[in-house]
Amino acid sequence: MVNNDNISFGKTQKYSLTSLFYLASKYVKSSPFHHTVDLGKSQNPFDMNGCDFQNLIKSKQFVIVHGWLFRDAINFSTYAPLIRQIFTPTQSYRENVKNLIERMRCEVDIIVGIHLRRGDYRKWANGQYYYSDDIYLKKMSEISNSLLNTTKKVGFLLVSNEEININNFKDYNVALGTGNFIEDLYSLAKCDYILGPPSSYSIWASFYGENPYFHLRDVSEIISLEKFKKYIYPTP
8 A cells, every 4th residue: 555645856846655656657667576557548348357467466566557447347346335435435525415415305205416527528529428408407307207107206416527507407406516526426326316428427426326327328318217227347
C-alpha cells in the first residue's frame, strides 16, 4: 500500500507518492521487484484470472496496472460486499445523502435518479450522449406514463456535472443533488432506479446501491421501469 501524502520538491512542485510510483512505472516497465502491465487504449477486456497474470503477481513484489478494462469477474462477485464496505463514504457525506433522500421519501413512493452527464460529454463520442433537457424531460414523461395505472407517486433526483436549470423541470416532482460529486454519486445509489447516458458513474451507483439502472443509448426508445436492470459484472 502506498501512502498518498504529498511530498514537496523545491518551492513550486508537489508530488504524491502515488504519482512518483506511477512515473517510475511508466519509464521503467520491469525490475526484479516490479512489472507493469499497460493496456494502453485497448478496448479488449483483460482477464486478471488468466495464468500469465496470476503467475506474474506471484513472482513480483509489485505489479502495476495501467488501462481501462482489467476484469476479475470471479473475485469481484465474491468480494462485492467488501468492495462496497471499503468505498463507503465518510459520515458527513452519508448524512447529507440521507437527509436529501429522506426529504424526497416524504413526498414520493419511487425515486428515479437522473444523471444528466454533461461537461466532457459535449465532445466525447462526438457529443452522442450529451443530451438536452428536452430529451431527459421526454424520458421522465415516459417513466411517469408507465406508472399511470398504479398508485405510485414518482419523483426525480437530478444530478449533473453542469449547472441544472430546475425551472425546465417544473412540471415534475424533482429535487437537485447537492452538487458535490461524491454526494451526488451516493445519492444515486439510494434511488430506486437510475437513468442516464452510458457512464461508469451511474454504473458504480447501481453496483453500490444494488438498484436497477438504464443507460440511454437510443433516444427514440420508449422506456419504462421494467427495462431497468441491476448491474451484472461483465465476464471477459
